[in-house]
Each structure stands twice: as structure tokens, then as C-alpha cells.
Amino acid sequence: DVAWGLGFVYVALITLFISSNFGTVQNLATALTCIWGLRLAIHIGSRNVKKSEDARYQIFRDKWKDSFLPNIYVRIFLLQGALILAISTASVGVIASDEPASKTTYLGFLIWTFGIAFESISDWQLRSFLKKKKVGEIMQSGLWRYSRHPNYFGEITVWVGAGLAAVSLGSHWGLIGPVVISFLILKISGIPPLEKRYKDNPKYQAYKKRTSSLFPLPPKSR
Template sequence: MDDLVATLALSAGAVLALLIATWLVSLKLRDVSIVDVAWGLGFVVIAWVAFASGNGDFGRRSLLAVLVTVWGLRLAGYIGRRKLRHPGEDPRYGEWRKKWGDRFWIVSLINVFLLQAVLVWIVSLPVQAASARDGGLGWLDAVGLVLWAVGLFFEGVGDAQMARFKADETHRGTVMDHGLWRYTRHPNYFGDFCVWWGIGLIALSSGAWWSLVGPAVVTLLLTRVSGKDHLERAMAQRPGYAEYVARTSGFFPRPPREEARPPR
């Protein structure tokens, strides 16, 4: 228990330091949206803090550190490259900046950076908990690894397909419905879901069942808070989107529904 408490405390301090440092950079750049890059990096920091501070099974600690690092660096790199191609602050934060004026600096610290630090810490509870527990790798760890790999595939391939789609000017104003996007409207969010439930299964294999609150929280974020529902509200008025919604799964992949045929 002492090892777990130390890991939880050290992880909280590390991710808090990262997000406050990112906030300070955002003040200099006048760009709060750099927090999106820090999101993935925060998990990587926690994974290695947990690896170093935990005294649990070395194989499981190593596996979790590698899995989170691969996922987190891929995500941070993807968002970072996208931001370099399209510099400037996300319009959502621009609206906040206008609304709060001179108080925006403290609003952004509390409502964006500190909030994300807390969320990263909660979502990564399986990594922290499993790193402090003994017991060798087993079949449930293997299932978690496979689920993680499925998630990384959906997330990475889905992001790449969307990037190519947006790079073609002829697609401006149209709806992406090819590749993985033919089977789910959000392959990248579904991928995140699989990644974190895969990591959750690895933690469950160690006996840390309570840490599944992390994957549960990320599922809520992806489906009800800042992910799927938020994006679909923004896309609702795009031509062809209603038809895309009617034939394509909202989250879990499945073959598209057949389009209704006009009566003869």
C-alpha cells in the first residue's frame, strides 16, 4: 500500500508540473491549444514515474511503460504535426479569451491545464496501480495487449486516413466515409477506447480491479463529454452528414447499413 501511495503521489506531482509548465508556455505563445500535445505526453510521464517508483512485477511494469509510451508519443506527435501545419489557437479557446479578458490567464490554468492534469492522473490509474502489485504476466495480460494493439491500429490508421482526406482540397466541405470511417464515425475515438480498456485488463490481471475507473472515465469523455458528441454537434449541419450518420455506426465498428431505396 505504501508503494502505491508513493506512486500515486509522485505521478500527480509529475503530471501537475508538466501541465503547469505547458500553461506558462501557453501564456507566452498566447495559445492554449498546445495543451492537446501535452495530453499524450502526460500519460508517458506518469507511465515512467510508475515504472520507476513501483515495486510490482517488473515484466508488467515494463509492458505498461512501453504501451503507454508508444500510444502517447504517437498521439502527441500527430497533434503536434497537425498544429505546425495549421498554427493558431483553437477557436473554442479564442472565444474564452474574449469572454474572460484580463482574467483569462487564471481561467485557462484552472479550467484547462489543471483539469487536464487531474483527468490524465485518473485515466492512468491502471498504470499506476498495476506497477505497485506483484504477480507474473498471465493470459489476461495477453488479452489486454491484443485489445491495445487493435486500438492503436484504429487510432493510427483512422487519423492517417482523415489527414489524407483533409489534405485534398476537392474534399473541402464533404464527409469522410472511406476506410475505417466507413465502419464507424469515430475510429480514432474507438481506438482510444480499446487502448485504455486493454491497459485496464492488464491492471485487472494484477488484481487492481478498482483502477478500471480510469478506462470508465475515458469512455465517458470519448462518448459524452469532449469527444464524439461534441464533434457531432459541430458537424451536424454539414451537407451529407445526416445520411452518413444514418448508415454508419456511431462508435463500435460494424458494416454500414444499406441506404433506403426509393419506392418503385
């Protein structure tokens, strides 16, 4: 999980140095990608310090037994690498472009920056809550009052901003990035597992009825 964010940093830096285009737009796109990826890696890494092996990997270890290593390599690490490359089309589309920036490019950068800030604040608020939560409590303050998954909203926003900037520079394939990350979060590995985990929790179900799933909105009246 720590390597997920670092993978995007690696792709961005490699693209910058291969393209040898160190213009303002390219440097800014690389910096934003590195800020996002490094923050995510530090957040996940510090969260998992002193914890045992991820429960998902324990399940895989029991399931695959003697073939654990080749299976984990192909089904997890290679798959994650492919997803990183697919999502990175947005940032790479900006970094590798020689086209002049437009107002739309800078609008993309603003959305990109907003997404990083929104995701960072969401993660910080949740982490602060978890340090002092009581048994059975559900996080529903701060940004979590307006969205059940504000961190995921921030992450999608990051790649929408990057994709918009890429398209404005002629890299229309940069739209692959926001489409892939949105699909992953909305349908596969983001929101669905979390919603399933709390499906029998009355407090969470009450929170669910009045709070938007992703896009921040004023909560419904109780």
C-alpha cells in the first residue's frame, strides 16, 4: 500500500527526465504528483506502523499457500503497476506535453491542488478521530459531516484536475486516469468494501441516510 503513492512519484519523475522539458507547467505537474504521492505513502506507512500483516494478505497467504509469492506478484503487484500506469496517463499527459498552457490548464492545476488539500484534510480529520474514538462511534464531523468518503472525493478530484490539464495540452488520453481511479473507488476497492463492512451497524446506517456518499453536500435533516 505504501508503494502505491510512490509508484506515481516514480512515473512522474521518470517522465520529466526522459522528456527533458523542465518548463513551469511540467515542473508544477511533477511537484503536485510528488506531493500527492509522498503524502499518501507517509500517511499509509505511519498508519500501519507496529500493525500486523494486512488482513487481506493474510487471507491471500492462506488461500494460495505454497504459490503465495508468484500469485501475490502477478495478481497484486503487477496489477497495481498496471493501474498506476493507467491512472498516471493524466499526470504524464501534462509532464510530457510541449503545448503552451491555457487558462484551462491552470484551472486543472487549481482543481488538482484543491483535491490534494481536500484529501489531506479528510485523512487528518479521520486519523485524529480514531486516536480518541470510543467503541461504536462513527466519524461524522468536519468534512465527514458532508460526505461519507471525503478522502475518496479528494482523490478523484486530484485526477480530474490532472486529466483536465492534460486534455487542455492536447493529451486527450489523459482522461484515462480519472476514469480508472473513479471506477476503482466507486465500484471496486474504495467505497464498496467500506459500505459492506458497516452494513449491519445501526449508527452507520443512520449516518448513511443523511450523508452524501461521495460529493460533499449539506446533511439531510434527521
